[in-house]
Amino acid sequence: MGNAGRGERIGLALGGxxxxxxxxxxxxxxxxxxxxxxxxVAGTSVGAIVGAMLCSDHLDAFEHWVRxxxxxxxxxxxxxxxxxxxFIQGRRxxxxxxxxxxxxxxxxxxxxxxxxxxxxxxxxxxxxxxGDVAMAVRASMALPxxxxxxxxHGEWLVDGGLVNPVPISLCHAMGADRVIAVNLSxxxxxxxxxxxxxxxxxxxxxxxxRSDAPPADGxxxxxxxxxxGFRDSAEALQAQFQRGTRETSPGVxxxxxxxxxxxxxxxxRSRMAGDPPDLLITPRLAHIxxxxxxxxxxxxxxxxxxxxxxxPAIEAFVDASRPH
Numbered sequence: 001m002g003n004a005g006r007g008e009r010i011g012l013a014l015g016g017x018x019x020x021x022x023x024x025x026x027x028x029x030x031x032x033x034x035x036x037x038x039x040x041v042a043g044t045s046v047g048a049i050v051g052a053m054l055c056s057d058h059l060d061a062f063e064h065w066v067r068x069x070x071x072x073x074x075x076x077x078x079x080x081x082x083x084x085x086x087f088i089q090g091r092r093x094x095x096x097x098x099x100x101x102x103x104x105x106x107x108x109x110x111x112x113x114x115x116x117x118x119x120x121x122x123x124x125x126x127x128x129x130x131g132d133v134a135m136a137v138r139a140s141m142a143l144p145x146x147x148x149x150x151x152x153h154g155e156w157l158v159d160g161g162l163v164n165p166v167p168i169s170l171c172h173a174m175g176a177d178r179v180i181a182v183n184l185s186x187x188x189x190x191x192x193x194x195x196x197x198x199x200x201x202x203x204x205x206x207x208x209x210r211s212d213a214p215p216a217d218g219x220x221x222x223x224x225x226x227x228x229g230f231r232d233s234a235e236a237l238q239a240q241f242q243r244g245t246r247e248t249s250p251g252v253x254x255x256x257x258x259x260x261x262x263x264x265x266x267x268x269r270s271r272m273a274g275d276p277p278d279l280l281i282t283p284r285l286a287h288i289x290x291x292x293x294x295x296x297x298x299x300x301x302x303x304x305x306x307x308x309x310x311x312p313a314i315e316a317f318v319d320a321s322r323p324h
Contacts, residue, residue, distance in 0.1 A: 008321060011176025012038035013168045013277065014047030016161035016264065017184030018143070018290035019299065021046025023283040025063050026303025027182050028054060034307070034314050036180070036321075040112040042170035044160040047182070048115040048140040052133050055111040058101045065100070066296035074293045094134045104133035114170045115140045116160030120149055125163040127170055128152070143290075145256045165264040168277050178321070181277035182303075185265045187286050257290045279317045281306050 012031075014024050024047060031037075043051030053062035077093045106113060106129055115128040117139040128136035139150040139157035149156040164170070171179045250258070272280075283306040288295050307314060 008177040009039040009175055011171030011179040012041045013166050013171050013179055013181040014043040014051050015166035015182055015184045016045030016047055018046055019293045020184040020285040020288050022066050022296045022299035023303030024050040024182055026300040027281055027307055030304045030307030035318055040174045042114040042167040044116040044165055044167050045141045048137045051113050052137055055109040055113040056104050057110050069294050069296055071294050094138050097134055106130045106133055114174050116164045116167045117157040118160055118162040120156040120158050161264050165268045168275050178278040180279045183282045185268055186282035
């Protein structure tokens with residue numbers, strides 16, 4: 001790319017947003033087609049995951065994995081851990097990354113990467129740039145109340161989106177002269193998201209056949225009653241992860257997710273006012289819920305289209321990067 005001729009370094013700031021973060025893949029694809037290749041990457045939460053895949057040259061394999069994710073797969077990766085600071089531990093997902101992509105360390109990445117997390121007790125922003133990439137990513141995505149916190153260097157770390165949802169400042173600190181930022185929170189507030197039509201046979205409750213017959217008596221009756229109890233508990237837990245409507249009360253996760261949307265939107269606006277990016281890309285993702293990780297095709301397509309809609313700005317950015 002032409003920025004090398006001017007000695008400029010391009011930074012890519014990938015914002016947080018859980019399942020909406022698969023849009024980052026489409027954004028990166030479209031930027032490459034436009035001739036833009038970042039010299040360094042900073043990521044928050046899901047932005048850290050995609051950033052790690054990009055910086056380690058695993059983005060192609062990762063995109064294939066994202067596109068193949070189904071509802072059942074998402075449930076399988078959720079290692080529930082009630083009473084440990086959150087619903088989900090996240091170890092199962094990171095274990096899969098270790099098996100698939102190897103033991104990634106910041107020092108071995110092809111492109112410099114920075115990851116944002118938050119110290120749970122001091123509220124201070126933490127920039128993770130050395131050691132185990134998977135551990136840093138896991139800390140950055142630890143959404144309070146949903147994913148359990150991660151202990152790193154004696155500190156309990158949680159989601160970086162609490163302090164820096166779109167890490168433009170980290171890009172500058174890493175040496176970027178110009179920054180492209182991807183904000184996943186644009187347009188989320190003020191629009192009620194309607195739940196998608198359920199996919200029959202793919203919910204947690206549908207994982208096993210269900211009979212409406214009362215539990216049987218006799219020697220095996222206790223086993224059937226225990227089985228019904230587990231299924232009822234699973235359904236009750238799943239209900240807490242469903243998005244509410246105007247007619248139904250929100251579940252626990254709906255309350256957490258909507259509150260985080262409000263918080264991140266306000267923080268992003270405030271931080272960008274004082275430290276604006278040179279190019280801001282905002283995919284339209286209000287229709288995708290935070291844990292709808294199985295909607296990768298839609299999110300990737302929207303990320304790609306978001307760049308296409310900005311062709312004049314993209315061309316101006318590229319032109320400004322060429323030596324004169």
